[in-house]
Amino acid sequence: MTTLKAVEVEDVEIRLLLEGLQQIYGYDFRDYADASIKRRLTQWLAESPFATFSEAQSRLLRDPETFVSLLQGITVNVTEMFRDPSFFRTLREQVVPFLKTYPFVKIWHAGCASGEEAYSMAILLNEEGMAGRYRMYATDIDESVLAKAAEGVMPITEMQKYTRNYQKAGGARSFADYYTARYDRAILSPSLKKDIVFAPHNLATDAEFGEMNMVLCRNVMIYFKPALKERCLKLFDNSLLPGGFLCLGLKETLERRKMGERYDELVPGSRIYRKRYGQ
Amino acid sequence: MASKRRFQAVVIGVSSGGVQALKKLLGGLPADFPLPVLIVQHISPEAGSGMAKLLDDLCAIRVKEADEQDRLEPATVYLAPPNYHLLVERGGVLALSADPPVSYARPSVDVLFETAAGVYRRGLIGMVLTGANWDGARGVQFVKQKGGVVIVQHPADADTPQMPQAALAAVEADYVVPLAEMPELLRQLAEARAAARGSEAGLHG
Numbered sequence: 001m002t003t004l005k006a007v008e009v010e011d012v013e014i015r016l017l018l019e020g021l022q023q024i025y026g027y028d029f030r031d032y033a034d035a036s037i038k039r040r041l042t043q044w045l046a047e048s049p050f051a052t053f054s055e056a057q058s059r060l061l062r063d064p065e066t067f068v069s070l071l072q073g074i075t076v077n078v079t080e081m082f083r084d085p086s087f088f089r090t091l092r093e094q095v096v097p098f099l100k101t102y103p104f105v106k107i108w109h110a111g112c113a114s115g116e117e118a119y120s121m122a123i124l125l126n127e128e129g130m131a132g133r134y135r136m137y138a139t140d141i142d143e144s145v146l147a148k149a150a151e152g153v154m155p156i157t158e159m160q161k162y163t164r165n166y167q168k169a170g171g172a173r174s175f176a177d178y179y180t181a182r183y184d185r186a187i188l189s190p191s192l193k194k195d196i197v198f199a200p201h202n203l204a205t206d207a208e209f210g211e212m213n214m215v216l217c218r219n220v221m222i223y224f225k226p227a228l229k230e231r232c233l234k235l236f237d238n239s240l241l242p243g244g245f246l247c248l249g250l251k252e253t254l255e256r257r258k259m260g261e262r263y264d265e266l267v268p269g270s271r272i273y274r275k276r277y278g279q
Numbered sequence: 280m281a282s283k284r285r286f287q288a289v290v291i292g293v294s295s296g297g298v299q300a301l302k303k304l305l306g307g308l309p310a311d312f313p314l315p316v317l318i319v320q321h322i323s324p325e326a327g328s329g330m331a332k333l334l335d336d337l338c339a340i341r342v343k344e345a346d347e348q349d350r351l352e353p354a355t356v357y358l359a360p361p362n363y364h365l366l367v368e369r370g371g372v373l374a375l376s377a378d379p380p381v382s383y384a385r386p387s388v389d390v391l392f393e394t395a396a397g398v399y400r401r402g403l404i405g406m407v408l409t410g411a412n413w414d415g416a417r418g419v420q421f422v423k424q425k426g427g428v429v430i431v432q433h434p435a436d437a438d439t440p441q442m443p444q445a446a447l448a449a450v451e452a453d454y455v456v457p458l459a460e461m462p463e464l465l466r467q468l469a470e471a472r473a474a475a476r477g478s479e480a481g482l483h484g
Contacts, residue, residue, distance in 0.1 A: 035366035035394040036376045078379045084362075085325070168325075219377040222347050222363075251347060251360055251375050 013053035014041060020061050021070075027141075028204055029074060031228035037074060044073035068144065075142045077113040077220055080161065081120045081154075084250055085168035087218075088124060090270045092170050095214070095245055096128045105134040105213045108239055110203060110232070111220030112138035115149030115196075120169075121216070122192040123178060127171070132195065137209055139201035150198045152188035154179075159186050203232050208239040215239055218271075219249035233259055242277040286428075286468055287402035288351060288371070289314050290395045292388030292418060294321040294410025296438025298330070300458055302337055304408070305356060307462025310339040313469045314404075315351040317365065317373075317395065319386040321410065324362040331358045349373040359386035366394040382414045392418025396425040403427035404468060408458070410442025416449040423450045430454040430464065 014037075015030075022028045029037055041053070048069075050056035059066045082088050099105050112118045118138040125134055140146050154162075163175040179186040201209075203220070215236045221229045236246055237259050246254075246263065248271040254260030263273040293300055297320045308316075322330065328344045334356070335342040343349075345357040351371040359365035363375040364386050374394075381387035392405050392415065405422035407415040409432060419429045429452045434440035436457035447455065456464060 033366075033368060033374045035368045035374050035397075036378070038397070039366070039376075039378070039390070039394070077377065079377065222375050222377065226348070249377070251363060253346075 010053065011038075013057070014038060017041075017053050017057050017060065020057060021067070024061055025064075025067055026205070027071065027202075031204055031225050032074075033223055033225055036223050040074045041070075044070055071142060072144060075140075076145060077111055077223075079113055079116045079219070080158065080165065081116045082162060082165035082169045082171075083117065083120075083218075085165050085170075087247070087250065087270065087272070088120060088165075088169035090267055090272060091121075091247070092124055092128065094266055094270075095272060096125070096130070098243070098245075099125075099134075099213060100128065100130065102213060103133070105130070106209075106211060107134060107136040107214045107216065108209045108212045108236075109136055109138040110201065110215065110217040110236070112140050112146075112149060112198070113142075114145055114154075115152065115198070116154070117216065117218065118149065118196055118198075119152065119188055119192050120166075122196060123166070123171070124169075125195075126191070127173065131191070134195055136196045138196055138198050139209075140198075141200070141202045141204075143200050146198045146200060150193070152190075152193055154186045154188070156181055156184050156186045203235065204228055208235045210239065211241055212239045212244055213241055214245045214247065216247040218247060219252070221252060222249065233257065237262075237275075240275050242275055244275050246273040246275065247271065248273070284471065285402055286314060286404055286471070287399045288367075288395060289316045289404045289406065289465065289469075290391055290418075290422075291316065291318045291406045291408065292392065292410070292415035292442070293318065293408040294384075294412060294414065294439070294442055296409035297321070299438065300408045300432070301334060303458050304461050305334055305338040305340060305342065308338065308340045308465065310341070311354050312340050312466070313353050315353060315371075316340075316356040317345070317351075317359075317367070317391060318356060319359045319365060319384075319388045319391045321384050321386070321412075321414070322361050324385075326361040328360065334358070345373050345375070347373060347375045359391065361386075364390045366390060367398045368394075369398055371398065382412060384412070384414045388415035389418040389421075393421045396421040396427055399425075399427065401426035404430060404465070406430045406432075406461070407443055407446040408432045409437035409439050411439045412441060413445035415442055416445040419446045419450045419452070428453045428468070430456065430461065432461075433457050 018029045109118050166175045179188050266272040331344040342356040344360050366374040368374050431443045431446045431452040434443045437443050
C-alpha cells in the first residue's frame with residue numbers, strides 16, 4: 001500500500017512541475033503524452049542529484065541552467081542516418097523525380113534533433129543532382145541540440161550502421177566519402193551543410209513556415225497528445241504548397257483525419273503523402 | 280484479496296524462440312478472451328508488419344500491430360511494431376516512442392511493463408517467455424512493486440531459458456509454468472475478473 005501511495009505522489013509532483021515550467025519558461029510539456037514524458041523525467045531525475053521531483057522543482061524553477069538540462073532530457077528525439085531505409089528509398093525513387101521538376105525546392109524538417117535525417121536527406125538530394133537547388137529548414141525546440149546538429153559531428157561507432165542503412169536506402173556510392181574520421185568521431189562533409197539552415201522552432205507555439213514543397217516530421221508527434229498533434233498537422237498543411245509532400249514516421253498516419261481527404265499516400269504504408277492540387 | 284482482484288490487462292515479453300511460443304500461447308486463447316493482451320517481441324527493426332498478420336490468421340483471438348492511440352479493448356492482442364517502444368498511457372491508450380533502445384532492445388519489454396504497471400497496478404498480469412537476454416527482469420520488478428501478478432515460463436520448458444531465468448532472479452514469480460499450461464492459467468485468472476465485473480461496469484476504472 002505504501003508503494004502505491006508513493007507512485008501517486010510522483011504523478012502529482014510531475015503535474016505540478018510541468019505547470020511551473022510552463023509558467024516560468026513558457027515551455028508547455030502538459031501537451032506531451034504522459035507515459036513517454038514520465039519515463040524521460042524519471043531518467044533525468046535518476047541522473048540528477050535530487051531524490052524527488054519536489055526537491056528538484058525548487059532548483060528547476062529558479063535556475064535556468066538546470067532547466068536546460070531537463071529540457072534536453074525530455075525533448076531529444078534520438079534518430080539515426082537513413083532510419084527506415086525503405087522510407088528513404090521511396091523518397092529517392094518516387095518523390096525526388098517530382099522535386100526535380102522545380103527550379104528550386106524548399107523543405108521543412110520539423111523536429112530535426114541532432115540532424116541525422118536532415119543530413120541523410122542532403123546526401124540523397126545531392127546524389128540526385130539537386131545540390132544548390134534546394135533549401136532545407138531544419139528546426140527543433142532545443143537550441144543546444146541544434147548547435148550540435150550544425151556541427152555535423154557524429155560518433156564513429158555509428159558509421160557502420162549508417163553505411164548499411166545508406167546502402168539499403170538505395171545509396172550506390174561510398175558512404176565513407178561523406179565524412180572524415182577523426183579519433184572517435186566522424187566529421188560530416190561541409191558540402192552536406194551548405195543548403196541546410198538550422199533554426200529554433202517550437203511546434204507548440206510558433207507559426208508555420210511558408211510555401212514548402214516538402215515537410216518532414218518523423219516520430220516527433222508520437223510524443224504529443226492529440227490536441228498538439230492536431231496543431232502540428234495544421235501547421236504542416238498550411239506550410240505545404242499544392243503538390244507538396246508530407247513525410248511522417250512509419251507508424252504515423254493521416255487516416256481517419258479530416259486533413260487526410262486532401263492528401264494521397266504515394267505508396268501504401270510509406271507515410272509519404274502528397275497534397276492535392278485545387279481546393 | 281485474491282477474490283477482489285480484477286485483472287485489466289496482460290503484458291507479455293518474449294525474444295528468441297518467440298514465434299513458436301506465441302503461436303502456442305495465443306493459439307490457446309479463446310476469441311472472446313476478456314482482457315487486452317500486449318506483447319513485446321524482440322524483432323529486427325526492418326521486420327515489417329507480417330508477424331501480426333501471421334498470428335491473426337493462426338489464432339482465434341484477434342491480433343493486430345499496435346498503433347499509437349489505440350484504445351485497449353478486450354479480446355485483442357496488440358503486438359509492438361518493430362523499432363518502436365510500446366507504452367501504455369493513463370486510461371488504457373497505447374503510445375509509441377522512438378527513444379533509444381533499452382538493454383539493446385527496441386521495443387523493450389521493460390518499457391512496456393513499467394508503463395503498464397503504472398496504469399494497471401494490481402490489475403496487471405506480466406508474463407516473461409523464452410529469450411536470450413535479460414530484458415523484462417526490470418519490468419517484472421515494476422509489475423510486482425505495483426501489486427500485479429507475474430508469470431514466468433519454466434526455464435526448462437523455454438526454447439532459450441535466459442530471459443525467464445533473469446526474471447526469476449529479479450522477483451519471486453507468482454507462477455512458473457510450462458507454455459502448455461499458460462492459456463488455461465490466463466483463462467482462469469481472467470475469469471475471476473469477469474466474475475467480479477458483474478457489479479462493476481466498465482473496463483478502465
